[in-house]
Amino acid sequence: MTLDLTIAQFRPSKGNVEGTLASVVDTLVRASRAGETPPSLVVFPETALTGYFLEGGVRERALEADELFERLAAGYAGASDLPVEVALGFYELEAGHVYNSALYARLGPDPAPLHVHRKVFLPTYGVFQEERFVESGAGVEAFDTAVGRVALLICEDAFHTVSGTLAALDGAELILILSASPARGAAPGAGVPGNLARWDLLGSGLAAEHGVFVVVSQLVGFEGGKGFAGGSAAYSPRGERLATGPLWEEALVPLELDPTEIRQARTEEPLFADLERTWTRLLVNSPGAGVGRPRPEPS
Amino acid sequence: MSAREASHRGGHAGAAADDEAVRAAEAAIAPRDPGSRHRSAVWAHPNVPEARRPSPDDDSPLAIDTDLVERWLVEFLRDEIRRRRGFERVVVGLSGGVDSSLTAALCARALGPEAVHGFLLPYRTSSAESRAHALLVADAFGIATRTIEVTGAVDGYLDGFEPEAGPHRRGNVAARQRMIILFDQAYKLRALPVGTGNKSERLLGYYTWHADDSPPINPLGDLFKTQVWALARAVGVPPEIVDKPATADLIRGQTDEGDLGISYPEADLILHHTLCGRSPERLAEAGFDPAGVALVTGRLHRTHWKRHLPTVAMLSATAIGEWYLRPVDY
Numbered sequence: 001m002t003l004d005l006t007i008a009q010f011r012p013s014k015g016n017v018e019g020t021l022a023s024v025v026d027t028l029v030r031a032s033r034a035g036e037t038p039p040s041l042v043v044f045p046e047t048a049l050t051g052y053f054l055e056g057g058v059r060e061r062a063l064e065a066d067e068l069f070e071r072l073a074a075g076y077a078g079a080s081d082l083p084v085e086v087a088l089g090f091y092e093l094e095a096g097h098v099y100n101s102a103l104y105a106r107l108g109p110d111p112a113p114l115h116v117h118r119k120v121f122l123p124t125y126g127v128f129q130e131e132r133f134v135e136s137g138a139g140v141e142a143f144d145t146a147v148g149r150v151a152l153l154i155c156e157d158a159f160h161t162v163s164g165t166l167a168a169l170d171g172a173e174l175i176l177i178l179s180a181s182p183a184r185g186a187a188p189g190a191g192v193p194g195n196l197a198r199w200d201l202l203g204s205g206l207a208a209e210h211g212v213f214v215v216v217s218q219l220v221g222f223e224g225g226k227g228f229a230g231g232s233a234a235y236s237p238r239g240e241r242l243a244t245g246p247l248w249e250e251a252l253v254p255l256e257l258d259p260t261e262i263r264q265a266r267t268e269e270p271l272f273a274d275l276e277r278t279w280t281r282l283l284v285n286s287p288g289a290g291v292g293r294p295r296p297e298p299s
Numbered sequence: 300m301s302a303r304e305a306s307h308r309g310g311h312a313g314a315a316a317d318d319e320a321v322r323a324a325e326a327a328i329a330p331r332d333p334g335s336r337h338r339s340a341v342w343a344h345p346n347v348p349e350a351r352r353p354s355p356d357d358d359s360p361l362a363i364d365t366d367l368v369e370r371w372l373v374e375f376l377r378d379e380i381r382r383r384r385g386f387e388r389v390v391v392g393l394s395g396g397v398d399s400s401l402t403a404a405l406c407a408r409a410l411g412p413e414a415v416h417g418f419l420l421p422y423r424t425s426s427a428e429s430r431a432h433a434l435l436v437a438d439a440f441g442i443a444t445r446t447i448e449v450t451g452a453v454d455g456y457l458d459g460f461e462p463e464a465g466p467h468r469r470g471n472v473a474a475r476q477r478m479i480i481l482f483d484q485a486y487k488l489r490a491l492p493v494g495t496g497n498k499s500e501r502l503l504g505y506y507t508w509h510a511d512d513s514p515p516i517n518p519l520g521d522l523f524k525t526q527v528w529a530l531a532r533a534v535g536v537p538p539e540i541v542d543k544p545a546t547a548d549l550i551r552g553q554t555d556e557g558d559l560g561i562s563y564p565e566a567d568l569i570l571h572h573t574l575c576g577r578s579p580e581r582l583a584e585a586g587f588d589p590a591g592v593a594l595v596t597g598r599l600h601r602t603h604w605k606r607h608l609p610t611v612a613m614l615s616a617t618a619i620g621e622w623y624l625r626p627v628d629y
Binding site: 014015051053054055056057183186187188190191192193194197201221222224225227247248 | 382
């Protein structure tokens, strides 16, 4: 049995939560009608609810996860009765703290919030100012869904291979990366902005390292001259590219994943088994891990 | 040791077999760029960039995928003009130079030629060639033009009150007068003025502050002049405009490169490496002319103020842009 997913390469209406929520619901309905089989899961990008660069405006546009879920579930209930799961990036408010988060929720007849991931690695260099405006999440965790065991990562989380490692070790077989990656670099060769070429390496590498499916959902649109170019993509457990979204425009990118490929990939090249067997010993015996033996003092 | 391993390690002075292997490897791996000490790879993944050391003979860091950049800027213009700001039309001052020609061409691609209003704003010293080239590009991209001379306004002030003003001041007054007209025409036409300044002139401070840089959006501001040339050629700006020496045309016979004392290809490469964090000493070591490096970095460091809004005295913890931080499109 295959799993039908859709990447929603999405353009928010900047700072307009109400309008963008309506657009999210509309996108979910369109995704359900786009193919022969309605998708089990629709994956939106990072900060899809508001746009990415809000600076101090995050305080005014952040929502509690429960409120987002309730508004999303109510909006969807008014538009469709088909069951669907959704991953969606938003600025989250929780007890006076603001996070760059992703909600994973079940919508339709039996709606429920299933997980919230708070971005752990906050880019604060060059064009990025996240640590100035939001706080860091505590960790990476997998959770069970209708499409199997899933983990969420947000943008720079995936630039650190340890994030994917922790997700896979917690049992994730599908890693969803929600991204808002400002386009930069136009060197001849790849035909895409340089940051997307980097994402291609990251997504493929992560998938092949652990024998998992990787889905990268990218934001679309310009914010103050910074362009989010789209170019979403998905990778098989062998690291093959399964699909890509177009550049510069919104798109629904349908995916049909065969979960048996995970077992095949992991037995052909048992890197993940090697990791599981070695991980704890590696942490304890590697001074760089900061656990077990103390780090040697620099001489 | 394989030939490639030997090559990677730079060869050994020891065994003759190794020397042979190194020579064989070097014969197989020709340097792509004569000035670069890196060797081009015998195989490569398209998504992995090749490492390069700076060299005055290697302008590849400035190479752009012109198809990609054209689409990128067209989408930028559509998004920033229509979606974000709700305008359907733009006004562009056409000087006959490559920057304004390319800007107008990209606007025509993005919004349709009928949405672009080109303004020729000559001063009495402006050259006939500038006018001819402005009309040439307008014709090539189907853009309607209007000519409004700035001579009366500029000379009314200068001849009436400041007759001793030299060409430099006249140039600045003319540049600011042009913006008065562009913004007024934009108001009249319910259009957005589009700026034309490129990254080289912005970094060198080679423009009139709060004149050329004042329109609210600018598609070319992150492209060096040599990249503007490449994109203009690809987009179809007539070659006589792309290939002529760049000039602000504020004074007869003036050229940018004459004013600056360095060519754009040289200046752009030095600017690129400097912005990537390479010191003047490092660039001199790599073979760049120290005088050219000093000229370019001197202009760069003297003009940071020109790339900012005016300095405001901060008195509170709600100072705009210091404490109260909201993006331009919020």
